[in-house]
Amino acid sequence: MILNDTRAIVPTDGQSGFIYSFDLATGEPTWKLSAGSGVAVDLVEHDGRVYAFTLQSEVIALDPADGAIIWRRAFHREGAIHRFMGLVPGVAGSILVVGCLDGFVRALDRENGETVWERDVGAGVTSSVLAAGDVVVTGTVDSTFHAFAVAGGDTVRSAKADGEPRGKLVALDGKGSFAAFLARNAWEGRITRWSPDLVREWVALPPNGSAWISQRPYLLGEQWILAGTSSGVIGVIDIDSGELVQEFAVEPEHDWDGDGLRSFGFTERKLFVGSVRGVLYCYDLPVEKKGRPPEETGLR
Secondary structure, eight states: OEEOSSEEEEEOBSSSOEEEEEETTTOOEEEEEEOTTBOOSOOEEETTEEEEEOTTSEEEEEOTTTOOEEEEEEOOOTTOOOOOTTOOOEEETTEEEEEOTTSEEEEEETTTOOEEEEEEOSSOBOBOOEEETTEEEEEETTTEEEEEETTTOOEEEEEEOSSEEOBOOEEOSSSSOEEEEEESSSSOEEEEEEOTTSOEEEEEOOOTTOOBOOSSOEEETTTEEEEEBTTSEEEEEETTTOOEEEEEESSTTSOOTTOOEEEEEEETTEEEEEETTSOEEEEEOOSOOOSSSGGGGOOO
16 A cells, blocks of 8 residues: 555455555545456555556556556466565666566566566565665575675575565665565564575564564664564564564454454554454554654554
């Protein structure tokens, strides 16, 4: 979901998926775009365009003002549908880099969608693509991180991870460090931090009696990562140490069996949290989101 002061652009999936734009003042749709079987990953907005990666491995560039398609490219076998929420493209200068389940990482010209370079990594891509300076990083189903040069796509480095990188890789410091969800099974995983050299720096422990399920952790300010659990708890993690500094129970009386908190979205002073069963929660945020004391995160 992409939010600003006037609109929300929301992808959906299903038998026939659409991308919708809603007026935030009225809640009325302003346009909708057919996206095949839909979109289950984050949309990317950059330089006045929105990029979507569909469940059928099609990349669509569109105008957010009216939903007009600028270009589209398909990288799928007929009838093949993926169910990974992490396949979010990354913008690196003039190119859009996408990872696909066919085992290829592809760099596309953002203006016209033409292929600039592609690399066969030998295993399906399962995480987003993170642009970090002159490299891009992604993860594959064989529990490996790969870093490629933006210019030319040569492999810079790779590293084994103790779990399948899945979901969105979250940039932490502008220097190449990132947080990643490593899946232990189809449902649960670990929140970890990795250096620009692809060395693991910490593993964040979840609240007692719970497990991390957020495949898209959220960076709050400059100090914390938010992640959701299978028991309906939002965990606040210090990005330097990996320490769990605060917990927020969402609807403590709710039966969270088979449910949990998985996704986050943000607009000015509002945090949106989505559950597995489709309930959306909204929290107020303070203007100032820095500082160390847990109470200063200000979620309410």
